[in-house]
Amino acid sequence: GAVVSQHPSRVICKSGTSVKIECRSLDFQATTMFWYRQFPKQSLMLMATSNEGSKATYEQGVEKDKFLINHASLTLSTLTVTSAHPEDSSFYICSADPTGRETQYFGPGTRLLVL
Amino acid sequence: QKEVEQNSGPLSVPEGAIASLNCTYSDRVSQSFFWYRQYSGKSPELIMSIYSNGDKEDGRFTAQLNKASQYVSLLIRDSQPSDSATYLCAVNDGQAGTALIFGKGTTLSVSS
Numbered sequence: 001g002a003v004v005s006q007h008p009s010r011v012i013c014k015s016g017t018s019v020k021i022e023c024r025s026l027d028f029q030a031t032t033m034f035w036y037r038q039f040p041k042q043s044l045m046l047m048a049t050s051n052e053g054s055k056a057t058y059e060q061g062v063e064k065d066k067f068l069i070n071h072a073s074l075t076l077s078t079l080t081v082t083s084a085h086p087e088d089s090s091f092y093i094c095s096a097d098p099t100g101r102e103t104q105y106f107g108p109g110t111r112l113l114v115l
Numbered sequence: 116q117k118e119v120e121q122n123s124g125p126l127s128v129p130e131g132a133i134a135s136l137n138c139t140y141s142d143r144v145s146q147s148f149f150w151y152r153q154y155s156g157k158s159p160e161l162i163m164s165i166y167s168n169g170d171k172e173d174g175r176f177t178a179q180l181n182k183a184s185q186y187v188s189l190l191i192r193d194s195q196p197s198d199s200a201t202y203l204c205a206v207n208d209g210q211a212g213t214a215l216i217f218g219k220g221t222t223l224s225v226s227s
Contacts, residue, residue, distance in 0.1 A: 034214055034215075043203075043217060043218075043219040043220060044159070044203070044217050046214050049214055091156075091158075093158045093159075102147045102207060102210070102213075103147075103149065103161065103164055104149075104161075104205075104215055105161060106151075106158040106159045106160070106161075107158060108157070108158050109157070109158040
């Protein structure tokens with residue numbers, strides 16, 4: 001159990017376009033999901049906490065208007081990178097926290113390349 | 116500022132040896148502790164969780180927790196080349212729905 005999927009696994013886009021990444025919990029419900037970003041050879045950086053039915057909580061330094069998060073159901077959270085630029089190229093990973101538990105399970109990640 | 120500290124490594128051990136990975140944390144109220152393994156280019160994978168002082172064993176992995184010393188470790192017995200990865204220590208305050216605080220990870224290299 002505790003499987004988290006992400007789609008797409010890899011995306012290449014032109015600068016200025018928007019990219020949507022989906023994160024789904026396949027076999028459990030998650031009131032909370034987390035979005036991380038990881039640059040090459042660096043540690044995970046928490047971007048935001050996504051709460052079902054309410055606004056996401058963003059970490060300091062993360063632009064909420066650039067990284068739009070929607071958690072419309074107990075199994076789906078989406079991250080939209082708006083007007084992407086080359087510096088947004090990174091590995092985006094979501095994790096989900098099964099309702100009533102503390103353990104987080106990670107999705108396989110989405111590698112974004114902005115040209 | 117809550118912090119989790121790990122030696123970045125690399126930690127190099129020969130195949131079959133015991134690899135010992137260490138982690139310290141700053142927040143005394145932390146209640147839950149996790150070890151994740153991350154292969155290069157992949158997302159983290161949960162390998163162990165521990166909540167009480169003492170040892171917890173799962174196959175070749177043993178997690179050790181000492182809350183008084185704010186210290187958690189992971190031992191990997193009979194290390195295999197496939198264990199070569201970055202190991203992330205993570206802690207939280209024991210409440211569901213709160214973000215984990217991650218260390219920067221220790222890179223383990225197991226040579227055959």
